[in-house]
Amino acid sequence: MADFNKVLTPGDYENGELNVVIEIPTGSNHKIEWDREHACFMLDRVEPIAFAKPCNYGFIPQTIDEDGDELDVLVITDQPLTTGIWLKTRILGVMKFVDGGEVDDKIIAVPEDDRNNGDKYQTFEDLPKQLIEQIRFHFNHYKDLKKPGSTEVKEFADVKTAKKVIADSIERYKEAHPELKAKEDLKDIAEDAKSALKNAAKEAKKAWKNVTK
């Protein structure tokens, strides 16, 4: 299997477009996780069926959240998505979340091109209230049978806040992978050199025209 952190970027998130890899389909109580060490998916544990996921659950490639893992995403769809697919999504907001005292935010998103519902969701406030309450309830209680009170949903916040959380997670990834930063710097240098050459060619052409007048 391809290493998602090598073949995918986070996407054009500043313009609201985010790449997401799906781990857990809606309705599943299987805690399937991307195992970055082996570059494949693993079943970490089976959760109580009462705590099956109310929405698809995945991650953004090339990000590191405050908990040290890739930044998590809740993807809302009518039908469950499959483990292992990736998709372009539209950012709707972020669920600010704490797990065992550690910040573990969840970006909220929908497929970017959804012709079944006519792309009607633009922010989390457009989502059905009942769905938001189910997600809130799920994340406040899904660890209750093991350790009650260990998780807490703080709030649902807007797209701007979500983009800031994503930007911080990308920055953390870049800091941990200096080769990526070096690659970007090289690309910038190459682009600068290309436009400098183009300008020089233009100037030379002008000068040649003057000489041959």
Ligand SMILES: [Mg+2]
């Ligand atoms: Mg996480």
